[in-house]
Amino acid sequence: MEKIDKLRFLMKETGVDLIVLSPGANLNWLLGLNPHADERPLLFFLTLSNSAFLMPELEAESARQHTDINFYNWTDASGPLQAIDQLLTDLKGFSSRTIVIDDTMRADHAAIVQDKLLNATRLFTASTIGTLRMKKNEGEQRTLRINANQADIAMESAWNMIAPGITEEEVALAIQNSFSNQEASPQFSIVASGFNSAFPHHQTGSRVLKEGDVIVIDLGGKFEGYASDITRMATLGSPPKDYTLVHQIVDDAVQAALAAALPGETAKNVDKAARDVIEKAGYGDFFVHRTGHGLGSEIHEPPFITSTSETILEAGMVFSIEPGIYMPDKFGVRLEEIVILKEDGPEILSKLSRKLKVIN
């Protein structure tokens, strides 16, 4: 079944009358379109029987090269309000009882839609398109494997750069160059050294690496529209006191989550498996985030592996398992695998060991 048919089937099942998307992962997944996005609303409207674009005049000629869907153009002079009125009239959108808005749509664009449909119940894409995007087909899985391999290579480039006197930013640059050299686009590169390793989303900066540093490296790129994401641990010289113990606990948590991840299980059970290991070891207060997130065309997408998620895991879903322990003013440890869920359990995409990389 085509993606658009699947989506309309879901709309019918869930009583959704209208879906409105902005340029981004959902539109690209649905139509393979990636139009220019800026402060001018460019929105795709989908009903059970029809579809149309609200289109800034200056984008129309270019967008027309990629789609035959009807455009309702508006100019910088007129603004979008008349065009959206005509569009909603023609698509019978004004009678919508339930609408779905793209999660990542700009708030000012979403307001234009919502103000026209004040009586409609408003949902977001995470609970509609998001659920369709969770299961990856064979082609998507292949692309994600290629991405994972690129990320492994980028991680090795980072390790090769680590030395006393080098800054976090210089290691990050090595990661970005590695992705670029592989024709992937670098997406993020967290290099968190010393005390910074205790910040899960440390903003990579000018700190200079030195002997004894614990270094969290969490990186990802995009290739052919899909993403990678991996976290590994390194130290410059011997790890500090307690490090080996904490690393082992985090790795045990990864293994427990991997063992729990089976089709038919809930996402929250996978989170629980990892969390139980860390809590039993006495470090529960230092595991300050969910166990994982889906990965696909977005770096974070459903399914989310949280302690409250009732999502039932299915073969074909792709997600991270990435427990961590973060001890302020000491150090942090996170280990992250991306897995494709198979009938008999998770396939780990990275070929890199989760062992500590000691750099001398």
Added chain:
Amino acid sequence: MEKIDKLRFLMKETGVDLIVLSPGANLNWLLGLNPHADERPLLFFLTLSNSAFLMPELEAESARQHTDINFYNWTDASGPLQAIDQLLTDLKGFSSRTIVIDDTMRADHAAIVQDKLLNATRLFTASTIGTLRMKKNEGEQRTLRINANQADIAMESAWNMIAPGITEEEVALAIQNSFSNQEASPQFSIVASGFNSAFPHHQTGSRVLKEGDVIVIDLGGKFEGYASDITRMATLGSPPKDYTLVHQIVDDAVQAALAAALPGETAKNVDKAARDVIEKAGYGDFFVHRTGHGLGSEIHEPPFITSTSETILEAGMVFSIEPGIYMPDKFGVRLEEIVILKEDGPEILSKLSRKLKVIN
């Protein structure tokens, strides 16, 4: 006066009770903070007398290094709803009659705020913080001049790359490398060749340049938090029939807009000056966008130079003047200057001539 005092003065003047910002240009302008942004709502709340952050637990330790403002933390397990209730109670936000939401906030995050304050009138940042950001101080102007100089150098790198057999993407890569080499981050690089030049926001692709091509190059980077933006025209060999005439009309339109841009004038008069030139020459239907946009920490920000904008221009404002003529299946011409408005008129930041660059 501090930015936050200026903003509160404006809030009082305009009857705004609460401003809610997400990570991005407005928050960075106001507080110099650039926290990690993802699908977890991280929001800054400002009232006339108080302020606070809604803060994902895993970001809190890192964000705390940069600010003393109160945090209302929430975890991946609990979600943000209880924390936002407590925050709004403590800040007396529930009695807000008028609230301002960040334009670029994700729609799902904005919904969390709006659903708590259903009876409040909702405005967006463009009409509040946006108006404060329009006038750039001396330091900002200096940084924008540096950015403009970097963009000139990137434009010359692009011209040096142009040759028969080279793709648009290869020219774009030269632009990106030029910015990177200048320690700026590349933001966009439109290389629109041949018929593609008739698309104002052409998506740079694999088209191979050949003799006789018209090439629009529109590029920008960011350095020290501020942006650049410039458009120039090149041809590979002799320009096609009519090109020289159309180029001259666009340049005349630029000059007319430059002459009209004076403190005290409306933005729409500047647009009209450019548009009149193009309309009188008989090409009005092919000028499909506004004459310009503000430039600062965002590439597009107020003031917008449109045919309907009543914004009164003031010394210190920074904006583009960029009329264009786009003839489908033929070619397009756009010339773009960034100017700082001075008491006696615009200061053009680029040192590059607007003449056609003929590459042989």
